[in-house]
Amino acid sequence: MSGRDAFERTLAAIYDAMLDDARWPAASALIDEACGVGGNDLFVAEGPEDDRRGLFVGIYSRGQRREDLEREYLEHYFAIDEGVPRFRQLPDEGLAHARDLYTAEELKSSPAYNEALPRGACQDGLRVRLHGPDGSRFAWNLGDPVDSDGWGASRVAMVTGLAPHIRQFVCVRQALMRADARSATATDLLDNSRVGVLHLDRRGRILEVNDRARDILRNGDGLSDREGTLRARAPADQVRLERLLGEALPASNAPALSGSMLLRRSSVLPPFIVHVKPVAAPQPDYGARYVAALILIAEPGRRHRIHPEVVAATLELTPGETQVAVWLAEGKSVREMARATGRTEGAVYRHLKQIYRKQSISRQADLVRLVLSLAR
Template sequence: MSPSDAFERCLAALYEAALDDTRWPAAAALIEEAVGTGGSALSVGEGFDGDARITFSRYLERGQSREDLAREYASVYHLHDEALPRLRLLPHGQPVHVPDLYTENELKTSLVYNEAFRRWRSHEGLYVRFDGPDGSRIVWTVANPVGGDGWQTARLRLFDRLLPHVHRSVLIRQALAAADALGSGLTGLLDNDRIGVVQLDRGGRVLAANGPALEILRRGDGLTDRDGALRAAAPRDDGRLQALLGRALPDLWGAAPEGGSMTVERPLRQAQGRLSGRPPLSLHVSPVGDAESDFGGRRVAALVLVVDPARRPRIDPVRVAASLGLTRSEARAAALLAEGRSVLEIADMTGWQAGYVRRLLKRIYRKQGVSGQVSLVPRVLALEALPRD
């Protein structure tokens, strides 16, 4: 295959992969063959020094996943890699020979270079750093050249030609993933003014909030968004909130995200010359989306519903039953869930066992063809906006 033909085939594969992440392994395999390397890795990271972290990583060898290598690097070698501070400062889109990121002494002593990279046959590979959105970094790595002849000029030239297209494909994938995560259900929920809604990215930063939530955040009424992060005003509550968010936000190689609920105390309010207490806010946190297909893009990763008892919506279960084809019990549970009640609150209000409430909700999700609370609540709330008979 001529270099021109190889370039055209790689280009077509890259843009197919940008529109469908399942095609990335095939595109990577084609590029690896064309440039003469045994494997490649695509990673996205953010932050510096002690705050630096990997938000996406995919290691491949001729189209086959090597998640084992990605996990091993993250858990064993990442914190000890002497090259990373230099890699983060590389000019955008400029290839660098892997050994050039280590000092002469490090080339002899580095655990990462001598143990991991030699075993993975990537110690003579190439690194390229690209600028990503919101200050993130996209890093594309290719392993050692195959054949024993080193990096040939023609193949390096092809590699250079492909670089801007690799970068653009990743940016497209990130943008599409972000747009998909902000689909009609999530976006529509922001328009609802009867329950507070806060959308968080994978790092726990606030991406968007609707009117009721913004009002609470501005007043510091139990919650704040200092420095762009959602926090509880009371330190005791904030520790619990950060733990809850930590479980709901994606961890690239950790446990699957899970939701949860809690309450946060609100400051006393001056009323008629006296300080008076108010009912706490109820928070319901749910994970959103698939972290494996977003290519490290900044997307909605968790949804926080903020329920103020003073303005809690009242939803008609009879209407829910008629509109969604639910039984009376299912409709009552769905209505209470959309009002911002937790499973335990629903059980307490109805006299049902918590296990029965969970089974009811799972049955509702199956009937409605939705994955959970995040998808069901907007559907129920939308009924209240429809004209009544």
């Protein structure tokens, strides 16, 4: 299989997994094959820079999840891994060889480098730092090469080519988790009221919208419907939107690409986060109009009808924990919560840790999903 064929096949699998977590193991296995490595993982961190909580989306080797390695690293190595602070200094899509994140002395003495990384077969791996449009940060880690060729130019090019699509995968998954749509088809999403959903045909014209997207387009605050086509309010945003749609709906034989952007609004509300995802065409299509692109419009500042007393009673939370849980589900950041209450960010994170313990969860996305399930 040529490098281009491997890239396009892997890309299609990543896009399939955006709507369904159950498809990620298969996509991960194709990443291993395309990049010529023994495994890869996705890692998300929550919390202030000086008190990060690490969370694995999953360590996978040839499509098999290694939860034992995830637990071992988080419990025994993450807090003392000397390479982590240096990795955080990398720019978006910054790439580093694992050994380059350690000093000469640490290469000899570091428990993380000499114990954890060999067990995960990633001592000779690559690390890629990725930034989300909402300020989130995560890491994509590639394991050791499976042959003696090492990290040659073509192998590194495959990694750098896939990196923006890995970021897009995480961003879309986060948006769907916040909308309580862990697993859904493009059609199922039309029934979800917590995120704006639009279906476009291959010419970029609107086929269907859900109720939330219809309200957004009708209000025209940031995005509107101009005779069946999408129009951004700000000229600069229109240029970016056209580019995103052009990449998702290419006129040539180029691969269809997913992407995201911030869409400014005329009001004081936070910008929309717009995710554009290509949808595979039916074969044959008989010349009919079909869904060729899916658009998700996330609203960080939108308030859901969440009743604190219901959250407190159902989840058995204290008043302080309830306020944090509700605010998080409404889109407030930890920094905003701290500012509103006059507390430190660390105090807010302590509330979150208590909630995680009570609910046997480990991520903000899990808590948001729990609270939104109680919304009316």
